Amino acid sequence: MRFSTKKEDILNELQLLQGIVEKRTTMPILANILVDASQDRVNLIGTDLEVGLKTYFKADVEEEGSITLSGKKIFEIVKSIPDGKEITFKEKEELTMEIRSGKSEFKVLCLPNEDYPQVPEPKFEKNIVLSLDIFKEMIDKVYNSITQEQRYYLSGALLILSDNSMELVSTDGHRLAHTSKTVDKMKMEEEIRTIIAKKTLNEIRKFEGESVEFDLDENNLFFKVENKTLISRIIEGKFPNFEAVIPKDNPNILKVSKDEITNAIRRVSLFSTERSRGIKFSVGKNEINLFSSNPEIGEARDKVDADYKGEDVEIGFNSQYLLDFLSTVKAETIRFELKDTNSSVLLKPEIEEEIDYVYVLMPMKL
Numbered sequence: 006m007r008f009s010t011k012k013e014d015i016l017n018e019l020q021l022l023q024g025i026v027e028k029r030t031t032m033p034i035l036a037n038i039l040v041d042a043s044q045d046r047v048n049l050i051g052t053d054l055e056v057g058l059k060t061y062f063k064a065d066v067e068e069e070g071s072i073t074l075s076g077k078k079i080f081e082i083v084k085s086i087p088d089g090k091e092i093t094f095k096e097k098e099e100l101t102m103e104i105r106s107g108k109s110e111f112k113v114l115c116l117p118n119e120d121y122p123q124v125p126e127p128k129f130e131k132n133i134v135l136s137l138d139i140f141k142e143m144i145d146k147v148y149n150s151i152t153q154e155q156r157y158y159l160s161g162a163l164l165i166l167s168d169n170s171m172e173l174v175s176t177d178g179h180r181l182a183h184t185s186k187t188v189d190k191m192k193m194e195e196e197i198r199t200i201i202a203k204k205t206l207n208e209i210r211k212f213e214g215e216s217v218e219f220d221l222d223e224n225n226l227f228f229k230v231e232n233k234t235l236i237s238r239i240i241e242g243k244f245p246n247f248e249a250v251i252p253k254d255n256p257n258i259l260k261v262s263k264d265e266i267t268n269a270i271r272r273v274s275l276f277s278t279e280r281s282r283g284i285k286f287s288v289g290k291n292e293i294n295l296f297s298s299n300p301e302i303g304e305a306r307d308k309v310d311a312d313y314k315g316e317d318v319e320i321g322f323n324s325q326y327l328l329d330f331l332s333t334v335k336a337e338t339i340r341f342e343l344k345d346t347n348s349s350v351l352l353k354p355e356i357e358e359e360i361d362y363v364y365v366l367m368p369m370k371l
Contacts, residue, residue, distance in 0.1 A: 011090070161240045
């Protein structure tokens with residue numbers, strides 16, 4: 006194998022693969038990427054057996070071939086080369102890759118391509134194409150509510166595709182984020198419901214482009230953006246009945262400036278305990294009183310003007326969960342729909358945004 010390319014042509018692809026390849030693994034081959042040179046391009050594949058990425062870049066291929074080498078080390082080498090420089094890769098004897106650029110020379114030990122795990126091949130026959138910007142924004146809104154625990158069906162977000170509609174939902178048992186968007190001219194033979202792993206969603210957020218093509222088979226999900234195809238194993242298990250969790254009739258309606266409530270929560274949470282992050286809302290006529298205390302530090306109080314219709318309510322929240330929601334909303338005014346001290350609260354932008362977004366938060370006992 007022998008090929009040459011400009012630093013800029015290969016660097017971005019290697020950067021994306023850093024999130025895929027395993028840093029610590031009992032299988033050394035998973036720390037490598039498969040490099041396959043043929044015709045006028047070089048294909049790169051990385052996988053951790055759960056998530057995989059296939060991509061390619063244009064190159065001057067003098068000699069075709071295939072081998073695997075350290076994903077981290079090849080990235081560090083290419084990154085260290087001056088911008089605009091040409092880099093030559095040449096496979097030597099005894100599984101060694103020689104990398105040259107200018108006066109710099111590296112020899113990297115490799116592993117045979119025969120040992121590399123097979124990565125599933127998508128067909129993309131369903132013709133499902135989604136706006137990448139919209140999909141990334143929906144991911145941002147649900148991402149923080151995905152749990153990192155043993156219940157696998159909660160370690161991802163539920164994607165629902167039906168006629169002219171896309172939904173993305175996540176929950177960690179304490180809160181739930183639900184987003185939905187109308188997708189014109191999307192016709193489905195049958196509804197698709199599948200759980201996308203958190204790592205996969207994070208990798209999609211790094212992609213740049215106009216659209217993402219989606220497909221799936223019995224075991225895998227496929228996302229294609231330009232020259233990149235992301236492969237993700239389907240998470241088995243039944244996602245909770247999220248529709249039943251979203252409160253429909255909370256009678257007490259609170260409207261408040263997003264910036265004012267965000268800043269007040271940040272200030273008051275400085276005195277919340279590190280474990281619970283708990284703060285108390287006392288909601289009454291036209292104002293919210295915020296309070297937190299920590300026996301080792303002291304206490305904090307703040308007050309925010311608000312438009313409130315309903316009975317006086319005292320309720321505790323995890324301040325970080327509130328800030329996670331507020332950081333993903335564009336609207337200037339936030340709507341809280343409350344019932345009582347012990348019931349879940351519905352939060353959403355007061356004015357409808359391009360993506361429909363609701364956030365359900367369980368209260369805390371303080």
